[in-house]
Amino acid sequence: MxxxxxxxxxxxxxxxxxxxxxxxxxxxxxxxxxxxxxxxxxxxxxxxxxxxxxxxxxxxxxxxxxxxxxxxxxxxxxxDIIERDTAREIFNLVNDIDGIYNVFCGKETVYLLKRKNPEIQMDELKKYFRAVEIVDSFDDIPEEPIKVSFFTPDADAAEKIYPLFAPYYDSMQVVLASAFWVDVTNKGxxxxxxxxxxxxxxxxxxxxxxxxxxxxxxxxxxxxxxxxxxxxxxxxxxxxxxxxxxxxxxxxxxxxxxxxxxxxxxx
CATH class of the missing domain: 3.40.50.1000 (HAD superfamily/HAD-like)
Known part of the structure; x- marks a missing residue:
C-alpha cells in the first residue's frame, strides 16, 4: 500500500x-x-x-x-548546509560571466547580487522564491547556504552553465534543474x-x-x-x-x- x-x-x-x-x-x-x-x-x-x-x-x-x-x-x-568557503568558490566561477545570475539560498531567505541586475530575473525567481533580498555581496549574509543556484534567461543552462561546474562534479551535487537553472548542493x-x-x-x-x-x-x-x-x-x-x-x-x-x-x- x-x-x-x-x-x-x-x-x-x-x-x-x-x-x-x-x-x-x-x-x-x-x-x-x-x-x-x-x-x-x-x-x-x-x-x-x-x-x-x-x-x-x-x-x-x-x-x-x-x-x-x-x-x-x-x-x-x-x-544539509554547504560550507561557506565552498559556496564562495563556486560563485566565483561565474561571477564575471554575463547572462548568468547567482542565487544564494539560505534556510529563510534567498539573496541576489545587486550588481548582477537582478530585475532581469525577478519574474523567473518569483516562481520559486518568496523571501528575496538584494545584497551588495554574499560575504556578510548571516545565513548559511543550503543550496547555490544559477539562472540563465536564455533557456540554455545545459550548454551555458552546467559545464562550468565540471571541476565539482565529483565533490558536489551539480544538477540541471530545468532549461534555465543549475543547482549545486553538497554531494548526496x-x-x-x-x-x-x-x-x-x-x-x-x-x-x-x-x-x-x-x-x-x-x-x-x-x-x-x-x-x-x-x-x-x-x-x-x-x-x-x-x-x-x-x-x-x-x-x-x-x-x-x-x-x-x-x-x-x-x-
Whole structure:
C-alpha cells in the first residue's frame, strides 16, 4: 500500500501555466481519508511552497530546495548546509560571466547580487522564491547556504552553465534543474536523499512510496521509491530512470495517476 507520495512542482504537478489542477483539493481529501501523506518535493524555497499550499501547512511534508531542507508543521526535520568557503568558490566561477545570475539560498531567505541586475530575473525567481533580498555581496549574509543556484534567461543552462561546474562534479551535487537553472548542493544532498531519510524516519519501505518528477533534480527520487513516475513531458534521461511514465503535466498526470492508485486499492 502506498502511504507517502512525493511530487515535484514545475513541469510535474503544475500545468503548463503553472497552476494546480482544479481537482487537487478533492484528490488530497481522498488521500487524507486513506491516511496517505503528500509531500511537495521541489527546488523551490519552502516559503514558495507554503504560498501554494497554505491550507495544507499542517498536513503536508515540505521537501524544499531540492531536498536540502525538510519541514513539517512549520518545523525543520533536517537540513544539509554547504560550507561557506565552498559556496564562495563556486560563485566565483561565474561571477564575471554575463547572462548568468547567482542565487544564494539560505534556510529563510534567498539573496541576489545587486550588481548582477537582478530585475532581469525577478519574474523567473518569483516562481520559486518568496523571501528575496538584494545584497551588495554574499560575504556578510548571516545565513548559511543550503543550496547555490544559477539562472540563465536564455533557456540554455545545459550548454551555458552546467559545464562550468565540471571541476565539482565529483565533490558536489551539480544538477540541471530545468532549461534555465543549475543547482549545486553538497554531494548526496538531493530529493532522493530526503525521500530515504523520511522513509527511515516514518518506518516506510520504498514499496510504500510514490514519486513524480520531470527533470534531473528528480533523478535520485526515481531510485528511492518503487512507484517512480517520470512525466510524459520529462527530460529523456529521467524517463529512462523511472519505472513508470505518467501522463504529462498538461494532462494533470499526477492527479490521474493518484486516482488510479485509489481505484486500484493501492492507497
Amino acid at each position: 502506498i502511504k507517502l507520495i512525493f511530487s515535484d512542482m514545475d513541469g510535474t504537478l503544475l500545468d503548463e501555466n503553472g497552476q494546480l489542477p482544479a481537482e487537487f483539493d478533492a484528490v488530497m481529501g481522498q488521500l487524507q481519508e486513506r491516511g496517505v501523506q503528500f509531500a511537495p518535493a521541489s527546488g523551490r524555497q519552502y516559503f514558495s511552497l507554503l504560498k501554494s499550499f497554505h491550507k495544507y501547512e499542517d498536513q503536508f511534508i515540505f521537501v524544499s530546495d531540492n531536498g536540502t531542507i525538510v519541514r513539517q508543521h512549520g518545523k525543520e526535520l533536517f537540513s 544532498a538531493n530529493k532522493g536523499m530526503a525521500v530515504k531519510a523520511l522513509q527511515e524516519r516514518l518506518g516506510l519501505k520504498p514499496e510504500e512510496c510514490a514519486v513524480f518528477g520531470d527533470y534531473m533534480n528528480d533523478l535520485e527520487m526515481m531510485g528511492a521509491a518503487y512507484y517512480s513516475y517520470a512525466m510524459e513531458n520529462a527530460y529523456p534521461p529521467l524517463k529512462e530512470a523511472a519505472r513508470f511514465i505518467a501522463p504529462s503535466n498538461a494532462e494533470h498526470g499526477v492527479m490521474k495517476t493518484i486516482k488510479e492508485f485509489i481505484a486500484q486499492g493501492l492507497c
